[in-house]
Amino acid sequence: MLAVEGLTKRFGGFTAVQGVSFTVAEGEILGLLGPNGSGKSTTFNCIAGMLRPTAGSVRFAGREIGGLPADEVCRRGIGRTFQIPRPFRHLTLLENALLAAHYGAGGAITQAEAEARARDALRLAQLPDDAHATVAGLGAAGLKKLELARALATRPRLLLADESLGGLDAAEMRAAAEMLKRIRDERGITIVWVEHIMGVLLSVVDRVVVLDHGAVIFEGTPQAAQEDPKVAEVYLGPPEARAA
Numbered sequence: 001m002l003a004v005e006g007l008t009k010r011f012g013g014f015t016a017v018q019g020v021s022f023t024v025a026e027g028e029i030l031g032l033l034g035p036n037g038s039g040k041s042t043t044f045n046c047i048a049g050m051l052r053p054t055a056g057s058v059r060f061a062g063r064e065i066g067g068l069p070a071d072e073v074c075r076r077g078i079g080r081t082f083q084i085p086r087p088f089r090h091l092t093l094l095e096n097a098l099l100a101a102h103y104g105a106g107g108a109i110t111q112a113e114a115e116a117r118a119r120d121a122l123r124l125a126q127l128p129d130d131a132h133a134t135v136a137g138l139g140a141a142g143l144k145k146l147e148l149a150r151a152l153a154t155r156p157r158l159l160l161a162d163e164s165l166g167g168l169d170a171a172e173m174r175a176a177a178e179m180l181k182r183i184r185d186e187r188g189i190t191i192v193w194v195e196h197i198m199g200v201l202l203s204v205v206d207r208v209v210v211l212d213h214g215a216v217i218f219e220g221t222p223q224a225a226q227e228d229p230k231v232a233e234v235y236l237g238p239p240e241a242r243a244a
């Protein structure tokens with residue numbers, strides 16, 4: 001469904017992503033892992049149209065999308081969440097989701113249809129879908145849910161989830177991971193989940209790609225990732241430096 005090939009992104013003289021290639025199959029949950037600064041968000045933003053790749057190709061559903069603007073990528077069926085939720089705080093949850101539904105449809109749906117999509121997305125994210133629920137009072141976990149609902153309201157076939165777990169406690173992390181799994185299982189939405197926290201992600205993803213210094217250093221099953229010495233080294237440091 002998604003094929004990233006030779007993706008490279010330079011910022012001036014600095015190469016943040018260098019020749020990254022991976023594919024995502026329909027219905028799969030792929031975990032994109034890597035330590036801070038390894039190029040995950042840059043890769044993600046090149047797919048989602050927030051950044052224009054310096055080189056390489058991004059194909060979605062058989063068509064090149066590399067370099068298309070974010071709104072066009074969204075209309076083609078790729079929804080995304082942001083690492084730092086920035087909802088419209090003066091609007092209700094429903095209004096936030098409604099705006100996302102219109103954005104995802106490029107303004108081509110009726111208000112009734114947008115409302116149906118918005119309510120469905122809020123329910124999927126386990127948020128109230130009544131007209132009065134407000135953003136005020138949502139904690140970190142609630143804001144992440146709203147971020148997810150806004151992405152779902154755009155009716156994506158592929159969901160790019162950016163670091164959904166930062167700032168959550170262990171129980172909230174498990175619940176968030178289960179929610180992504182449920183969205184895939186119930187709706188068949190393909191998911192690329194970007195995270196630097198490895199533990200809980202490995203329990204729900206089908207496959208893992210690990211980046212380090214802008215390049216892919218591992219691709220395989222979650223089990224194999226846990227046993228891979230290169231993955232252990234970027235996460236835990238060289239063997240001699242690890243605590244016994």
Ligand SMILES: Nc1ncnc2c1ncn2[C@@H]1O[C@H](COP(=O)(O)OP(=O)(O)OP(=O)(O)O)[C@@H](O)[C@H]1O
Nearest residue numbers: 011014016034035036037038039040041042043196
């Ligand atoms: N707009 C930019 N201009 C210059 N350098 C950038 C820019 N965006 C990212 N970088 C650099 O590119 C590298 C990769 O950053 P990126 O945000 O993609 O990493 P990441 O793996 O997502 O990290 P994190 O887990 O901290 O979000 C970093 O060294 C970062 O400082």
